Amino acid sequence: MSRVSDYAFVNAKLRARIGMMHDRSLLDEMIKAPSLTEAAAKLDGTRHALLAEVYRSTGDLQQVELAILEEEIAAYREIERYLPDIPSRFISVLLEKVEGDNIKNAIRLWYSDAVRHHAISYRSSYIYKKRIVHGIDYDKVINASSYKEMAAAFRDTPYEDVLARFSSESLASTGLFPLEIELDHTWFRHLEEGIRDLSGSDRRIAEKIYSVDVDLKNILMIVRYSYSYHLRPEGLRHVMIPMGYIAGEARKTGALDAEDPMAILRSIVQRHYPQISEEIARIRRTADDLTTIDENNREIVLIEEYLSERRKKEYTRILAGNPFTIGVVLSYFFLRTTEDASIRAILSGKYYQWSEDKIREALGL
Numbered sequence: 001m002s003r004v005s006d007y008a009f010v011n012a013k014l015r016a017r018i019g020m021m022h023d024r025s026l027l028d029e030m031i032k033a034p035s036l037t038e039a040a041a042k043l044d045g046t047r048h049a050l051l052a053e054v055y056r057s058t059g060d061l062q063q064v065e066l067a068i069l070e071e072e073i074a075a076y077r078e079i080e081r082y083l084p085d086i087p088s089r090f091i092s093v094l095l096e097k098v099e100g101d102n103i104k105n106a107i108r109l110w111y112s113d114a115v116r117h118h119a120i121s122y123r124s125s126y127i128y129k130k131r132i133v134h135g136i137d138y139d140k141v142i143n144a145s146s147y148k149e150m151a152a153a154f155r156d157t158p159y160e161d162v163l164a165r166f167s168s169e170s171l172a173s174t175g176l177f178p179l180e181i182e183l184d185h186t187w188f189r190h191l192e193e194g195i196r197d198l199s200g201s202d203r204r205i206a207e208k209i210y211s212v213d214v215d216l217k218n219i220l221m222i223v224r225y226s227y228s229y230h231l232r233p234e235g236l237r238h239v240m241i242p243m244g245y246i247a248g249e250a251r252k253t254g255a256l257d258a259e260d261p262m263a264i265l266r267s268i269v270q271r272h273y274p275q276i277s278e279e280i281a282r283i284r285r286t287a288d289d290l291t292t293i294d295e296n297n298r299e300i301v302l303i304e305e306y307l308s309e310r311r312k313k314e315y316t317r318i319l320a321g322n323p324f325t326i327g328v329v330l331s332y333f334f335l336r337t338t339e340d341a342s343i344r345a346i347l348s349g350k351y352y353q354w355s356e357d358k359i360r361e362a363l364g365l
Helices: 003-021 025-032 036-041 049-058 061-082 085-114 138-143 147-152 160-164 168-174 177-197 200-228 233-239 244-253 261-272 274-282 290-319 327-351 356-363
Strands: none
Touching (some): 003 061, 003 327, 025 356, 036 049, 036 327, 049 061, 061 085, 061 327, 085 147, 085 177, 085 200, 138 147, 147 160, 160 177, 168 177, 177 233, 200 233, 200 261, 261 274, 274 290, 290 327, 327 356
């Protein structure tokens, strides 16, 4: 099949949906609504109508969150069906990211109960328990009486080997952070493999989008864990995502073994991401000094905002380019996720009775 026949139908369908997402009137109406109930009611008659119904029937924002997740998973599966084998498998890899986040939420509940001895029964109903990509018994994860029993819920999945590297004792000592990093890295390895399987313009588009994402995530990793949390070199090497230009240069230059990794990588950042070079230059190593930590956090927020803006510009450029590539599909998922996040933020702001101005500021509007 030709690239045109591969993408003509699905991309025409998605462009119509993307056009509706670019209309900010729904978000504006929700922000102006005088109450949470009235903000949720604005979702009636939109693709989010189910969310309005869930809120009316439960009055529970966490159930609305769960409904958003269900809709997101359904969207991935719908698009998978429209695509030929290789692009469809890549969409499945992207859905694994959603699955990974759900796994971490389930394990956190088990950890709260089995290790920290906190009551979790009221929270377990907010975990998505159906199959996402792989067969995982989430009830077994949450209710396991031992680590071994919890890990057994991941048998015959890509996560089985990750869970085998940990124990109840190791998690009690270190917390969940090392395990969650391993789960993240498992997904990034699958992402890298999925990109390699793509061909032509599909591969070039995916490489460009995700290489920048990984680079900026790794910059933030160095800043957060080396500067703010004093992570030692071996720990820093463990958290870094082994993809992208920054990780490669960090390995070549031995930056992660240096006392000040960013001092070595600063010129590389300046060359490839000059827009954030000033923020990087202002970040200082901390000695648990709250003033410095607050200042660093402000710079980190600016770097994260740059990443968000860069994503938006890249996806806008893709939509203006060749319509017969995977780029339109990736743009659709990005814009959908962004809109869903905005709806969650507005409903949360209404719950806490934030002003319109505060909600708009939180959304960057």
